Amino acid sequence: MFQSLPLFVLFAIFLIAAVAVWFSGVQLSNSTDVLSDHFGFGEALGGLIFLALATNLPEIAITATASASHNLDIATGNILGGVAIQTVVLVALDVFGAKKKDALSHLASSIELVLEGVLVIAILVLAIMGTQLPQGVAFLRMSPSALIIAISWIVGVWLLNKARKDLPWQVKEQPADSSSEKDSHAKKQQTKKKQQHVGRAIFIFALASLVTLIAGAVLEFSGDAIAKDTGLSGVLFGATFLAAATALPEISTGLQSTWIGDYELAFSDIFGGNAFLPVLFLLADLLSGKSVLPQAQKSDIYLAGLGCLLTAIYIYGLIFRRRKQVFQRLGIDSVAVLIVYAIAVVGLIAISR
Numbered sequence: 001m002f003q004s005l006p007l008f009v010l011f012a013i014f015l016i017a018a019v020a021v022w023f024s025g026v027q028l029s030n031s032t033d034v035l036s037d038h039f040g041f042g043e044a045l046g047g048l049i050f051l052a053l054a055t056n057l058p059e060i061a062i063t064a065t066a067s068a069s070h071n072l073d074i075a076t077g078n079i080l081g082g083v084a085i086q087t088v089v090l091v092a093l094d095v096f097g098a099k100k101k102d103a104l105s106h107l108a109s110s111i112e113l114v115l116e117g118v119l120v121i122a123i124l125v126l127a128i129m130g131t132q133l134p135q136g137v138a139f140l141r142m143s144p145s146a147l148i149i150a151i152s153w154i155v156g157v158w159l160l161n162k163a164r165k166d167l168p169w170q171v172k173e174q175p176a177d178s179s180s181e182k183d184s185h186a187k188k189q190q191t192k193k194k195q196q197h198v199g200r201a202i203f204i205f206a207l208a209s210l211v212t213l214i215a216g217a218v219l220e221f222s223g224d225a226i227a228k229d230t231g232l233s234g235v236l237f238g239a240t241f242l243a244a245a246t247a248l249p250e251i252s253t254g255l256q257s258t259w260i261g262d263y264e265l266a267f268s269d270i271f272g273g274n275a276f277l278p279v280l281f282l283l284a285d286l287l288s289g290k291s292v293l294p295q296a297q298k299s300d301i302y303l304a305g306l307g308c309l310l311t312a313i314y315i316y317g318l319i320f321r322r323r324k325q326v327f328q329r330l331g332i333d334s335v336a337v338l339i340v341y342a343i344a345v346v347g348l349i350a351i352s353r
Contacts, residue, residue: 002224017215021211024215025208055250058217059082060280061216063283065070080301080303084344087270089329090266091334102322103332108318121312127149131296223245271311276285306344
């Protein structure tokens with residue numbers, strides 16, 4: 001349907017869907033904050049369970065559609081290629097969310113985020129290992145690697161919840177302005193919770209999720225049509241329109257989280273979404289009836305490795321918690337992520353030729 005539309009109409013559809021995703025992300029962030037507090041999940045775990053799943057709805061739609069139509073290369077690229085791109089979103093949150101206060105990784109002081117980052121790397125390593133298995137290996141339409149990834153994610157979430165309650169870890173040094181900001185945020189939340197019933201928050205979350213699902217899919221389909229009309233190659237399309245389409249929900253919810261002082265929620269949205277993405281291989285296997293991971297291309301494996309590397313950089317940033325900002329905007333870890341990502345894109349173009 002999109003391929004038959006004029007280019008200017010495709011651009012208009014893309015922009016409208018982008019605006020819809022943006023405003024839905026704002027509502028997702030606000031409602032997640034209420035739901036996480038109500039159910040006692042905390043900011044980091046709430047971001048992992050609620051926000052990360054909601055912002056990945058476009059990826060879920062694309063994976064389901066591609067797998068059902070046996071476009072397994074699209075499904076695999078959508079999952080493994082999305083991790084690195086979504087990690088780079090933290091750079092944007094560092095610039096426009098933390099602003100000139102402190103580096104984002106300093107403001108988001110939580111051992112849970114470090115553990116979430118470790119979970120991302122563990123899940124990606126399992127996915128990379130799964131690409132080396134024979135294609136014919138399957139059990140009840142599921143490959144062993146996809147099943148292990150799903151089980152590992154569930155166990156990881158359980159361990160994160162346990163760590164939130166049991167680990168004897170505490171922050172000895174708080175950011176200079178974080179305590180007053182968090183106190184102010186807590187007062188705002190108390191006022192908001194008096195005005196906003198949990199039932200209303202659930203309704204807003206569900207409605208915003210539905211809009212994100214539909215608008216996110218429209219973003220990707222219209223972006224694909226624009227790329228073909230303008231003659232963009234697959235690699236350039238993935239680095240421009242597809243990257244913008246899949247990252248918009250995370251950018252919107254992340255910025256909203258930082259603006260209300262929920263820095264942990266912003267980080268957890270990215271790490272949680274990245275940890276969940278490879279779980280979609282289970283859905284891809286079930287819908288296609290084939291083992292999807294073993295059919296991954298060199299570029300897919302390359303991007304999965306890049307996702308591990310970028311996540312590791314931010315884990316170090318969260319542990320060292322340096323306040324220093326480069327150009328009064330970027331944390332040192334964000335600068336490192338930008339440099340590594342730029343170099344990696346050059347390598348991606350080289351191996352994709």
